Amino acid sequence: MNQKYEPKILALLCTYCTYTAADMAGSMRLQYPPNVRVVKLLCTGKVDVAYLLGAFRAGADAVMVSGCEIGDCHFLEGNLRAKERVAHAKTLLDELGLDSRRLEMFHIGASDAPKWAEAVEQMNRRALELGPNPLGRRSSQTARPGEELTR
Amino acid sequence: MIVAKRKPFDEIVQAAAPFHRVLVVGCGTCVAVCLTGGEKEAGILSSQLDIAAQMAGREQIFETACVERQCDREFLDELAEASEGCDAMLSMACGAGIQFLAERFTHRLPVLAGVDTTFIGVNSAVGYGTRNAAPAAAACSP
Numbered sequence: 393m394n395q396k397y398e399p400k401i402l403a404l405l406c407t408y409c410t411y412t413a414a415d416m417a418g419s420m421r422l423q424y425p426p427n428v429r430v431v432k433l434l435c436t437g438k439v440d441v442a443y444l445l446g447a448f449r450a451g452a453d454a455v456m457v458s459g460c461e462i463g464d465c466h467f468l469e470g471n472l473r474a475k476e477r478v479a480h481a482k483t484l485l486d487e488l489g490l491d492s493r494r495l496e497m498f499h500i501g502a503s504d505a506p507k508w509a510e511a512v513e514q515m516n517r518r519a520l521e522l523g524p525n526p527l528g529r530r531s532s533q534t535a536r537p538g539e540e541l542t543r
Numbered sequence: 544m545i546v547a548k549r550k551p552f553d554e555i556v557q558a559a560a561p562f563h564r565v566l567v568v569g570c571g572t573c574v575a576v577c578l579t580g581g582e583k584e585a586g587i588l589s590s591q592l593d594i595a596a597q598m599a600g601r602e603q604i605f606e607t608a609c610v611e612r613q614c615d616r617e618f619l620d621e622l623a624e625a626s627e628g629c630d631a632m633l634s635m636a637c638g639a640g641i642q643f644l645a646e647r648f649t650h651r652l653p654v655l656a657g658v659d660t661t662f663i664g665v666n667s668a669v670g671y672g673t674r675n676a677a678p679a680a681a682a683c684s685p
Contacts, residue, residue, distance in 0.1 A: 442583070445590040449597075484587070487552040488594050527597050 399453040399519030401428045401512070404443070406436045408466045410458035412502040417509050424509040425516040428456075435459070437470025444481040444495060451528060454519040456511065458498040471499065491522050544573035545637040546664040547580060549588070550657055555633070556595050558655045562630040563602065565592070567657070568622060568644065569609035570636035576666075580635030580658050582609035588635065588657065613640025619647045626652065633657045 405411040411432050417424065433439065436459030447455045457478050459471035475497050482492035496518075498511045549555075559565050567589045575581025589605040596603040608625040610618040613636035622644075626632060631653045634641040638660040645654040 440583075441587050442590060445587065445594065449590060449594055484591055488591060489598065490594065527594060 397520070397524055399427050399516055399524075400451065401425075401454045401456060401515050401519060402447045402452040403428050403430045403512070404433055404436065404439055404455070404457045405430055406459040406466075406471070407432050407434055409460040409464070409502045410498070410500040410508060413500050413505045413508040416503070417505040420505050422505055422509040424512040427516055427519075428512050435465065435467045435470035436474035437465070437467055439474045439477055441477050441481045441484065444478070445484065448485070448490060448494070448525060449527060451525055453522070453525045454494045454496075454515050456496050456498060456515050458500050458508070458511065461499045461501050464501065490526065493518055494522060494525070544576055544664060545639070545660055546577045546662050547574050547637050547658040547660045549579055549584070549635075550659055552591065552595075555588070555655075555657055556592065559592060559603070559605075559631065559633060560599075560601065562653070564604045564606070564629045565631050565633055565655075566606050566608055566622075566626050566629040567592070567633045568613070568635060569607070570613040570634075570640050571609055571611045572614075574636055574640075574658060577664070580637075582607075585609055585635050588633075613637075613644050616643060616647065619644060622648070631655055 405414060411430070414430060436457055439457050444455055457474055459465065459474050462471065465471045478495060478497040482495055485492040485495060496515060500507045500511060567585045569575070569582045569585030570580055571582060578584065586607050589607045592605045593603070596605075606625070606629065608622060610621060612618050613634060626648065629652060632644065632648060633655045634644045635657045636644065637658070641654065641656045648654055
């Protein structure tokens, strides 16, 4: 059976900015790849390296974290912390030989719907270029506790 | 407090490769403060090792536990149950903690070291700084 590779992209979004931008993108009828699965967070400061590794263990082909523009965080520095954690997670992915370009941090304001659509396009192109996650995808039956990824 | 840094990842992978079920043991004191071997870091290393094993096609299971202090024998008893069925333990504590863990469990299973102890340090200010051995040349910038 010939299966076409469709990347599975996980997006961890701040509710105050990028999630609103993604909502607006829908209202504006902007077109972007449907491969992205959005998880709304109260702030990207909640993003943890363990979540990011867990996403790849569960089979995500790419992960994007998107928070407020620098200086605009509702909680002052949540997006700065997320930026540092994403940078750290990238070094861990490189250690593993899992290309760190599969993970990226974005800063997209609430009114920047076109920028959100472009970011998804960019991650989708990158995931297509890098190919499927070498770990494969785990079904909900085989996922370990704490790493279930909705399919 | 003791300051340590994690061993090179490839070195840890090689040491853990022969064992099927490995318990990664964090330490909640000094190495947790310097963000090298606390509960969170033990969990992250466990995830990393799991990914590395999957990518190499090895059937391995990595579990995580953390004790308050590995350099205190009374805290090690709680690992007896957690280590049941494990083939090896990987300690994320400093040299003292690893030594105590090895003394307590080596009769039953191998104890591997996951970090290198580097120096004794203090928190003198917020931020990160280094201090030269000569007091006149002391430089510690936050």
